[in-house]
Amino acid sequence: DIQMTQSPSSLSASVGDRVIITCRASQDIRGYLAWYQQKPGRVPQLLIYSASTLQSGVPSRFSGSGFGTDFTLIISSLQPEDVATYYCQRYNSAPLTFGGGTKVDIK
């Protein structure tokens, strides 16, 4: 199966900082990648699909890029409400797999 590796596993940044999370696939998955945000004690929320398409209602400070094996989620200006764990998920083929998650908090 194709493995998804996220880095870092956790990070601490200041409000207003630019935050970059990466997700690497063990094989080419083209653009079949989604990003989710899970706030503490809450249900995961879809942020981005097709590697770079913002889900309706998601703030524009979130963006995604990448193709093939390397992908990036960027928060352009970190806000207190962005404290959460972020997961990537590939959907090029079954079984679907998630990355291990990146926990983001405020410094």
Place this chain on the structure above:
Amino acid sequence: ELQLVESGGGLVQPGRSLRLSCAASGFTFGDFAMHWVRQVPGKGLEWVAGISWSSENLGYADSVKGRFTISRDNAKNSLYLEMSNLGSEDTALYRCARGDAGDYVYYLDVWGTGTTVIVSS
């Protein structure tokens, strides 16, 4: 309002079976693939199983293949997960989720709050 409500979780002994249900509302259930995703508290997300809109295509994680069965009843707007030969490694919060397409190999755009399964003697 889009809503997914899971039920059926609980405490079960190792080796026994359990059936989870997910009731959907607020959308045309039969148009979308559906999934089960589990999460151990404090840990990451693990996809468990998916089913296409017509039930024609199914998929399972290797960790549950041969033990879990996903099914759906479009007339009842319901999704199910039959779990057998349960082990401690199956202890988790189980959520149902909607795939944003009829085929189950897709991303997940609506999630339920989950039902907890605890496997213990």
